[in-house]
Amino acid sequence: MVSQTIDLLKEELPIEQQSLLLSGDVITGLVLVDVVNGFCTVGAGNLAPRQPDKQIAGMVEESVKLSRVFCEKKWPVFAFLDSHHPDIPEHPYPPHCIVGTDEAKLVSALKWLENEPNATLRCKDCIDGFLGSMEKDGSNVFVDWVKNNQIKQILVLGICTDICVLDFVCSTLSARNRGFLSSLENVIVYSHGCATFDLPFQVARTNKDLIAHPQDLMHHIGLYMARGRGAKIVSEVSFG
């Protein structure tokens, strides 16, 4: 019944998905959002999956695969790492990804990215990575990365589709539209390279503090919202 309802909703909210061929003619930057243990590794923390999760595992696999190709080609890579000071909670979420813990580090399959000269890693202590890239002096590490590399399009992957990925995409599109990202033309979200967490309705209704978050539907809605704001959604990425 629940899955039928979700299928019906997806039909009512269709997403046109394209395939992306990257040839190197258009300077493309890869953006990874929070592919850290605290969100991706089973049992790693309050916001990590409790059991193996197909959607999250697939997102990690695609993130590793694309990061390898981008680094081999010396194309720019930017990775956000959610990380919080232990005394500054992030409502409404329980403590997670505390600075210096394994939770706030890239998943083991991506650890090599830490030493990759091609990659820019950015710790952020808020949901929206665009805002999390702002420095006290008003400069923005992400904006500078786009400018310095003359990036024309970004390909976004990560977790969660409807939270950190969506907020970053929305802010980036607004910043682009306001002329802060002069070289940037397109924001592209790779659907199989994104994932979100699962908190089914049947579980949420057993505890008044929980809000239902069915994975498939919320992943879909995240992509749908991103598309509505002007991002392109692709279901396939290939290299030519």
Ligand SMILES: [Zn+2]
């Ligand atoms: Zn956080």
